[in-house]
Structures are given as C-alpha cells and as structure tokens.
Amino acid sequence: MAKVKVLVEGYARKSGNIYEATCSTVLIEDAGKRIIVDPGCNEALLLSALKKEGLSPNDIDLIFLSHYHVDHILNIRLFPGKDVLDGNTIYRGDKELFFEGKIPGTNIEIIETPGHTHEHATLLVKTEKGVIAVAEDLWWWEDGKQKTDKKTLLSLKDLYAKDKKALLKSRKLILKKADFIIPGHGKMFKVEK
Ligand SMILES: [Zn+2]
Incomplete structure (x- = not known):
C-alpha cells in the first residue's frame, strides 16, 4: 500500500499589502518510488519538511x-534533473513522453x-486509511476559513x-471516490459519506 504524507500544509493569507501563499506539498511513496506532488513556493518550509523525513531533494x-x-510550481527549481509530470505527460529535459491513467510504474x-x-x-x-485524493485547488481556503461539510464543498466559491x-463536476467526482481529501490551501479532511 502507498504512503501519503503532507510535507507542507498549504496556506493563503493577506499580510499588509502582500499576499502570502504556498500550496499543500505531499510526499507519496509507492512501488519503491518517492513522488512529490506540487512542490509549492516556500523553499525553507519544504526543505525542512524533507529533512524531517530524512530526505533531500536528490x-x-x-x-x-x-x-x-x-x-x-516554483520549487521545481530545487529538484534539477528530475522528471516532472502533469496529468498525461512526463517532461524530461526537452523530451515529452505521453502516458495515460496512472503515474508510470506506480498504482497512483x-x-x-x-x-x-x-x-x-x-x-x-490507495492507503491503509482508505483512498486519499490529492486534490489541490479543487478546494482551497484562506487561513481560518476552511469548512468541509458537503454543502460547503459543493458551493465553495x-x-x-x-x-x-x-x-462542480470535478468536485462531485472526487467526493464520490475519496475517503480523505488534501486541498490546495488548508488541512486534509475526511469526506462525509
Ligand atoms: Zn491554483
């Protein structure tokens, strides 16, 4: 079974005239691979979270x-030379390798x-706790505003x-499939069934 760890809990807040935000950064270990989902933009937080796990970017x-x-995305610069994936393509230097369905070589x-x-x-x-959806900005909140009752999850602006x-269609689909959801900015929450 895969392991999922939130390395950085995403936040978003106004601080004077400046907006401060980084996303939830998640470490997944599956089939002998270590995957970072959305490295975010707070370098210090990410590097110290990796260190706590006994890991370095390499x-x-x-x-x-x-x-x-x-x-x-900004922190991809901390991982030079690593493969970068989106939903259907591996970017390896100037090569684009297409795939479908699962992250290649994993059950994700x-x-x-x-x-x-x-x-x-x-x-x-799929983890021992159940199915965790790393859903990022399907849902996101400014600090202190998170609410996870079903009505809010479907109507959140x-x-x-x-x-x-x-x-809305994407949100409904993920609510059906997931036991837990990791939002882009906010805390992991359990899905009411
Ligand atoms: Zn976004």
Missing part, C-alpha cells in the same frame, strides 16, 4: 504538478479534474476558476 524520483499555477491513479484550470488533475492514492461548471 532522494525524490519525480515531481507531479496538479496544474500550472506558480504558487504550486490520475483523474482529470478541470475547472480551477483546464489542465488540473487529481491523484487518488473559487475566484480563480476558469470554468465553474466543470469545477
């Missing part, structure tokens, strides 16, 4: 990106979840959503 096999927003399922952005994808990971209808 111990990571690949980086998965849920979507192309910079607060989710990739579900297309457009809405927040067109290319947004969610990972479903996303100021950045590119396609609200698609977002």
